Amino acid sequence: MTTLRDGVPVPPSPTSVLPLRTGAILPGATLTFAVGRPRSVALVRELYPGDIIVTLSQRDPRKVELDAEDLHAFGTYCRVKAVARRGEREYELALEGLGRARLDAIASSDPHFKALVTHLPERNAESPEAKELARALANAVTELVREAGGALAQLELDEGDPSGLADRIAALLDLPLEQEMEILGEADVPARIRLLVKRISEAKAQAEVRSKIENEVKKEIGKNQREHVLREQMRAIRRELGDADGDELGALRKRLDEAGLPEDARKVADRELRRLESMGGQGAEVHVIRNYLELIADLPWSKRAVSEIDLDAIAAQLDEDHYGLADIKKRILEHVAVLKLSGNTRGTLLCFVGPPGVGKTSLGQSIADATGRPFVRVALGGVRDEAEVRGHRRTYVGALPGRILHALRKAAVKNPVVLLDEVDKMSAGWGGSPEAALLEVLDPEQNKTFTDHYLELPFDLSEVMFVCTANTLETLSAPLRDRLEIVELSGYTPDEKVHIAKRHLVAKRAAEHGIADGKLAITDEALAGIVRDYTREAGVRQLDREIKKLCRAAALEVARKIANPDERVVVDERDLSRHLGKPKFEREIAERTAIAGVATGLAWTPFGGSILFIETSRMPGKGSVEITGQLGDVMKESARAALTYVRSNADKLGIRPEIAQGQDVHIHVPAGAVPKDGPSAGVTIFTALVSLFTGRRVRPDTAMTGECTLRGRVLPVGGIKAKVLAAHRAGIKRVILPTRCGQDLDEVPQEVRDSLEVVLADDMSQVIEAALEKEPSDLPIVFGDSPKAGAREALPS
Secondary structure: OOOOOHHHHHOOOOOOEEEOOOOOOOOOOOOEEEEEOHHHHHHHHOOOOOOEEEEEEOOOOOOOHHHHHHHHEEEEEEEEEEEEEOOOEEEEEEEEEEEEEEEEHHHHHHHHEEEEEEEEEEOOOOOOOHHHHHHHHHHHHHHHHHHOHHHHHHHHOOOOOOOHHHHHHHHHOOOOOHHHHHHHOOOHHHHHHHHHHHHHHHHHHHHHHHHHHHHHHHHHHHHHHHHHHHHHHHHHHHHHHOOOOHHHHHHHHHHHHOOOOHHHHHHHHHHHHHHHHOOOOOOOOHHHHHHHHHHHOOOOOOOOOOOOOHHHHHHHHHHHHHHHOHHHHHHHHHHHHHHHHHHOOOOOOOEEEEEOOOOOOHHHHHHHHHHOOEEEEEEEOOOOOOHHHHHHOOOOOOOOOOHHHHHHHHOOOOOOEEEOOOOHHHHOOOOHHHHHHHHOOOOOOOHHHOOOOOOEEEEEEOOOEEEEEEEOOOOOOOHHHHEEEEEOOOOOHHHHHHHHHHHHHHHEEEEEEEOOOEEEOOHHHHHHHHHHHHHOOOOOHHHHHHHHHHHHHHHHHHHOOOOOOOEEEEEHHHHHHHHHOOOOOOOOOHHOOOOEEEEEEEEEEEEEEEEEEEEEEEEEEOOOEEEEEEEOHHHHHHHHHHHHHHHHHOOOOOOOOHHHHHHEEEOOOOOOOOOOHHHHHHHHHHHHHHHHHHHEEEOOOEOOOOEEEEOHHHEOOOOOOHHHHHHHHOOOOOOEEEHHHHHHHHHOHHHHHHHHEEEEOOOOHHHHHHEOOOOOOEEEEEEEOOOEEEEEEEOOO
16 A cells, blocks of 8 residues: 555545645645635535645636646645634635645536545655765755755755655745646656756856846946945035036036026026035936926027028029919018018018918928028927927926927027918817917017916017918917918919929929939920829829829839830820829819709819809709708808799799799709808809709800809809819819909919909899800700600700
8 A cells, every 4th residue: 555755545536636726735845825715615624634635736826617627737645734714714724745646537526626636656766866866956955045045044955855855945946836847747756856956057047147136236326326425525626616617517507608598597597506406416306407407508598590681582492492372472572571671570470371282381491491590390280288389387297398499499599480380280178279379479469478388487489480381261260360461372273283393393203213313204295184184183292192103103114124224214195094094083064064954163172172063953843942962051041042033033034933933943062972061152053043944054164153142143252263273273264253353363373364264243144144055955854874765854935
């Protein structure tokens, strides 16, 4: 009969099993722990001192419901030393390890676990090899204790019991569970000792590394303390000698002396310097104070950029950087001329408003280059915190100055050109409104004493030239708009776009794509074709992207040796479809206005002008009206007003009353996913309704805009320049405008005015005369894709 330690007989199988969440009990070790799981409590209630059970360690300590796969294969026969009750559902159990066991299967789990286990007797425990290895193990432990100390120092090294020695040492090494299981499952004593010697060697190496790191840390701390003492002694010596310029504070004081600080800023700087000196380089606020003083020293309190105002040079610079935009350049030159004549150093506040891609941001750079001032761009798109403009108070951790002071610090002069980009994209958040914070920045009467929360000193911004950019003024508050001088950029004509591409875009993009200067030639016809068929925008960004595609295609031809690298790559209009694909835009005005009831209108958007179509249809009914196309309230009211005027003046317009009154009308504006609103479509809706009821088609080359009243008057609307440019881009030849908008035509480029016939009208009768064809159309009504035979629209007699 096999026995365990102390001659205890091996209990019969199945044996009661106690799962351990963490760790393991090795033979010869004693462990006391709490028991609280229901099945474990059920087992403990049946135990008495001297009983034998088996402990098995869990693979995952978080698991509650267990089976054989959740337990390690090797465990320990344990003798109950003591059982104590700690509460109603919790016990304290003391166990002593007696021998090794191997789990074969779980026999039952109710009310507690029982398992079929096999005893693993010790092998070669008394062999000479085991005893020699035990001596080596004892030596290794002695060296480890000398290096790292710990619980092993209290261990009695009994070399006469190699197996017990190995198990006691393993229990005190605090090994990971997987390594403990490896030792627990090894019944061969020499092999177990070799494994343990390996683990002790690893522990010794870790102890050496840990000791080295601790010594280095202690050495570094000692070095820092020594440097601090020596630094304090040096300061004391310098104070005695009256020489303070050699230390760090001396260098900072020198920078502050050279900054030309005003009196109030000088007082604050001296006070903070004294605080910094009193701290002796130690303390939580040292870096905060130092950063604050460095900001004061870096700000341009009195430094200015010296620039001579040469109007001819500035005009040449603007012409070189930007083609067209004559009105904008004139406004800029007027501002510069005022500065030259008056000698006033007060800055200028300009706001460039226009669609994307027309050159608003680059105009700011051109102004800076022309006037010889540094240029700093401040991006405000998406900013929603007032602290981004005014900065954070220094009481907060990680506080920073605002973007305005950061821009001045970067420019290093107090009269730079600061571009506030995308001011219409700011929004108010929980941190306040950045737009409200800009009111002081952009007010010439207030910004001479602008106070940043971080700096907490007045700083003069009155000499800064602020240039703002925006796509629309609708999102700007009235107080902010009132502080700005608005300069509108409506967009470029097709001819201007062609010139911009020739002078700037083609050469720039060719160089970016590795094509040598002069090796790529895009003909004027090709550029005009790109503008006409592949872009429909106010600016030139899409044109720039299409030119990039051509450059990539040309680079591919050169790389494949399809074209001779020494010859120019010429792109003509007929090559566009091969490189850019089929045209993206077609002139569909003639097709869409080929039937009565459809008119072409002009609209304004933040991205430039555009054309829109008003479609109308009638059917037998009771005179109701349906309006679709995601229209706003103002546009719906314009449609109802136009229909009321048509029905009330049917006789004058040549419409039979039974047709005007006895039929339902549907008014639709295509592109239904795009919201539309405003009164300027009134004239277009009226024209489409008259065309519908009379059968006279709207001329396909004509577009119109204006507000229509119930008395048939044509009222003026805004955005005339953008709308006329949109009509020109779309191939319109005639434009009908309110008479009172005729003065706005001066802003339209001369080449556009020369290519369009402009009809001014102040009454709807004039609009009908100019817009509709003389005779009714007899084209069939179209259902679906093709006209149905015999289906003709009923026309008035």
